[in-house]
Amino acid sequence: MSRRPFIVAIDGPAGAGKSSVSKLLARRLGFSLVDTGAIYRCVALMARREGVALEDDAGLEALLGRIQVTFKMVGEENRVFLMGEDVSGDIRLPENSMAASVVSRRPVVRQGLLELQRRLALEAESGAILEGRDIGTVVFPDADAKFFLEADPKTRARRRYEELFQKGTERPLQEVLEDQTRRDQADMEREVAPLKAAEDAVRVDSSALQLSEVVQRIEQVVRERMAARG
Ligand code: DC
Numbered sequence: 051m052s053r054r055p056f057i058v059a060i061d062g063p064a065g066a067g068k069s070s071v072s073k074l075l076a077r078r079l080g081f082s083l084v085d086t087g088a089i090y091r092c093v094a095l096m097a098r099r100e101g102v103a104l105e106d107d108a109g110l111e112a113l114l115g116r117i118q119v120t121f122k123m124v125g126e127e128n129r130v131f132l133m134g135e136d137v138s139g140d141i142r143l144p145e146n147s148m149a150a151s152v153v154s155r156r157p158v159v160r161q162g163l164l165e166l167q168r169r170l171a172l173e174a175e176s177g178a179i180l181e182g183r184d185i186g187t188v189v190f191p192d193a194d195a196k197f198f199l200e201a202d203p204k205t206r207a208r209r210r211y212e213e214l215f216q217k218g219t220e221r222p223l224q225e226v227l228e229d230q231t232r233r234d235q236a237d238m239e240r241e242v243a244p245l246k247a248a249e250d251a252v253r254v255d256s257s258a259l260q261l262s263e264v265v266q267r268i269e270q271v272v273r274e275r276m277a278a279r280g
Pocket of ligand 1: 064086087088090091147150151152154181182183184185233237
């Protein structure tokens with residue numbers, strides 16, 4: 051029987067640095083990368099495009115039966131494809147971020163996406179990094195290495211502000227912070243799979259660390275675990 055790929059779970063709130071860290075780590079380890087937030091964003095985008103209300107469980111369930119999400123590294127970017135269309139830009143627009151937070155609260159959506167998330171990871175050749183909110187607690191409770199990446203709220207909002215700015219969207223920092231607080235609260239307070247660190251996750255606070263330092267710390271733990279697994 052062939053062995054399951056090595057699974058790395060990286061959870062944490064928006065703006066803690068999960069995407070940048072995961073991308074670099076995936077490249078250094080030669081692992082595939084599954085951005086689960088992008089999958090929730092795709093559900094929201096598809097619902098909005100098809101006129102399915104974000105609280106319409108039956109409509110969402112029908113949509114989940116058809117959804118196809120794939121990832122492809124293009125240069126430095128982990129591009130996201132919904133039904134074959136590159137939606138990497140559209141899924142990150144502010145109105146879609148709020149919609150993603152709303153659909154991610156629906157149990158029907160969380161349940162409907164479990165298999166897709168697991169399949170994308172298990173298709174990997176040697177290993178997969180999954181970044182999200184509930185990877186270490188729900189999607190892969192038996193992941194080989196789990197991390198919970200944190201940073202203080204102001205640092206996270208500033209990072210998001212700069213990321214949006216670089217992509218050509220200028221929004222007042224205060225607005226970015228307010229949106230983030232609303233989303234954090236919704237993510238932590240929802241009944242199904244709320245954002246929380248798995249008990250066996252390694253917690254990393256990135257507030258005062260350079261990106262390369264965070265990557266180094268995580269990579270070291272991953273390599274130790276890989277060596278232990280043999
Ligand atoms: O990481 P992100 O900002 O792209 O995530 C978009 C939304 O999806 C966010 O509101 C949290 C939600 N999400 C989730 O509930 N569970 C995950 N595993 C990943 C994201």
